[in-house]
Amino acid sequence: MARKGISILKGIDANEVIALLNKAYADEWLAYYQYYIESKVIKGIMKDSVVAELDQHAADELRHATMIAERILQLGGTPLLHPKDWFSYANCSYETPTNPDVLNILDQAIKGEQCAIDIYSKLAEITQGKDIVTYDIVSSILADEVEHEEDLQALYEDISEFIEQFKR
Ligand SMILES: [Fe+2]
Ligand SMILES: [Fe+2]
Numbered sequence: 001m002a003r004k005g006i007s008i009l010k011g012i013d014a015n016e017v018i019a020l021l022n023k024a025y026a027d028e029w030l031a032y033y034q035y036y037i038e039s040k041v042i043k044g045i046m047k048d049s050v051v052a053e054l055d056q057h058a059a060d061e062l063r064h065a066t067m068i069a070e071r072i073l074q075l076g077g078t079p080l081l082h083p084k085d086w087f088s089y090a091n092c093s094y095e096t097p098t099n100p101d102v103l104n105i106l107d108q109a110i111k112g113e114q115c116a117i118d119i120y121s122k123l124a125e126i127t128q129g130k131d132i133v134t135y136d137i138v139s140s141i142l143a144d145e146v147e148h149e150e151d152l153q154a155l156y157e158d159i160s161e162f163i164e165q166f167k168r
Contacts, residue, residue: 002074005133012130018077020123021068021134024141025079026089027119028065031112032058034094038109044102046159053155054109057148064141071137091119106156113149120145 006014035058039051069079080089087094092115095108120142127135 002076005074006076009131010129012127014075015077017127017131017134018072018075020126021072021075022077022080023089023091024119024123024138025065025068025072026086027092027116028061028068029083029086030090030092030094031116032061032065034097034112035061035109038097038105041097041100042102042105043100046155046162047102050102050106050155050159053151054105057109057151060144060148064144067137067141071134074133092116102159103156106152106159110149110152110156113145113152116145117142117149 009017035054039054039058042050042054072079080086092112095112097105097108099105120138123138124135124142127138129135
């Protein structure tokens with residue numbers, strides 16, 4: 001436990017930060033698995049470019065989980081130890097890809113990113129000026145989630161446009 005590192009927190013309790021980070025940690029694992037399995041079951045037009053994007057996002061979400069776990073440990077906390085806790089702690093819902101259609105998968109993934117953007121912008125507000133290290137981590141993750149949303153939205157629009165042209 002980094003005692004000096006914890007003593008620099010101003011006006012926020014380390015346990016409060018740990019609790020918030022564990023919720024985001026659960027979100028990241030569920031997001032990782034959602035991308036992982038979507039990339040396996042997806043079907044339909046232009047699916048290869050979408051698979052590449054989903055795999056990249058899965059890797060990013062796993063990296064985010066690592067960043068958060070390391071911060072929880074620095075603060076003297078314990079990252080969630082059992083996968084069953086992911087559902088009870090998560091802020092965002094898990095979108096089961098029961099419909100493997102490419103546009104449906106993209107739509108679910110976009111919803112997930114929008115929830116993540118909400119969560120990390122709240123975490124940035126809460127930690128700003130109070131816990132500089134956590135603020136830096138959540139800001140950097142927030143920038144990734146904004147980029148994820150944009151990439152998925154662009155793919156969604158390209159594929160919708162392609163389908164429209166095909167119909168004409
Ligand atoms: Fe993430
Ligand atoms: Fe993301």
